[in-house]
Amino acid sequence: MSRSQLGKQIHVKPGDTILMRIGGSEVACHMKVDDEAMPVRITEGRYPMAQILGACESPFGGAIGLGEAGLCRDASGIWGTSIVLKHVRWAPTAASGRFYVFASDGLRLLSGFRLFEEARDHARGLNGASVCLCDTRSTPPFWAHFMPVSLDAEVTYTRYDDAQDAHVHDPTATEPYFFGGRRILPEV
Numbered sequence: 001m002s003r004s005q006l007g008k009q010i011h012v013k014p015g016d017t018i019l020m021r022i023g024g025s026e027v028a029c030h031m032k033v034d035d036e037a038m039p040v041r042i043t044e045g046r047y048p049m050a051q052i053l054g055a056c057e058s059p060f061g062g063a064i065g066l067g068e069a070g071l072c073r074d075a076s077g078i079w080g081t082s083i084v085l086k087h088v089r090w091a092p093t094a095a096s097g098r099f100y101v102f103a104s105d106g107l108r109l110l111s112g113f114r115l116f117e118e119a120r121d122h123a124r125g126l127n128g129a130s131v132c133l134c135d136t137r138s139t140p141p142f143w144a145h146f147m148p149v150s151l152d153a154e155v156t157y158t159r160y161d162d163a164q165d166a167h168v169h170d171p172t173a174t175e176p177y178f179f180g181g182r183r184i185l186p187e188v
Contacts, residue, residue: 005174010083011076014044017089019139021082022052023070031061039088039143040069042078055142057090084138086174091144096136097179100146104128115181116168120151133178147174155180162187 012018021037028034031052039053043063050069052060066073071080091108094100098112099119104127112134113119123129132146139145153170166180 005086006084007081008083009079009081010086011079012042012071012083012086013077014042014048016086017041017053018083019085019088019143019145020070020080021084023068023082025064025068025070027064027068028070031064033060037084037140039090039140042066042071048073048078053090055140085145087132087146087148088139088143089146090142091134091136091146092142094134094136094144094146096134096144098134099149099181100132100134101126102130102132102146104130113181115183116149116153116166117155117180120149120153123151149173159185 006021018040019037020040021035022028022033024034033052041051041053043049043051048066049063050066050071051063054060066078070082071078095112098114099116100112101109101119101123103109119131123131131149131151133149135145135147149168150170150172153168156167158165158167162185164183164185168178168180170176
């Protein structure tokens with residue numbers, strides 16, 4: 001599900017939370033986080049910084065400079081090649097492979113849906129809501145990667161004797177093809 005962005009030039013903006021491999025700066029070495037994959041929030045303000053986050057979304061030490069974390073800033077914005085995943089959140093109860101609906105303000109709503117179509121239909125009934133696919137395989141404990149999925153994504157089906165599998169194609173997603181859930185069919 002989650003495809004690592006490591007090695008690619010990925011742009012981020014203040015307020016984003018990402019999973020990144022922290023650079024080997026003197027500050028990172030002192031904090032004992034150099035070359036570790038850690039959740040990082042880009043702070044907002046005139047001079048954005050990198051706030052490393054701990055297991056409970058609490059700050060791990062003070063915010064450090066973007067360069068000390070391994071990020072760059074130029075006319076195109078803030079970017080880095082050590083970003084593993086974007087769209088990372090602290091979510092101790094999130095289940096991998098489930099679809100979650102987020103309100104327009106970014107708050108996660110309800111429990112996870114097993115089928116993309118159910119989550120999409122629920123999101124369409126809410127103004128400005130979005131759907132994300134959860135994956136916890138590449139993140140530290142209690143953190144999850146929530147890949148945004150377009151509400152207009154194409155869904156195809158494969159039917160078996162007792163089940164129907166949904167496959168989602170979303171060219172705007174990090175991972176354009178993924179499993180959309182299995183519906184068990186009633187016996188006839």
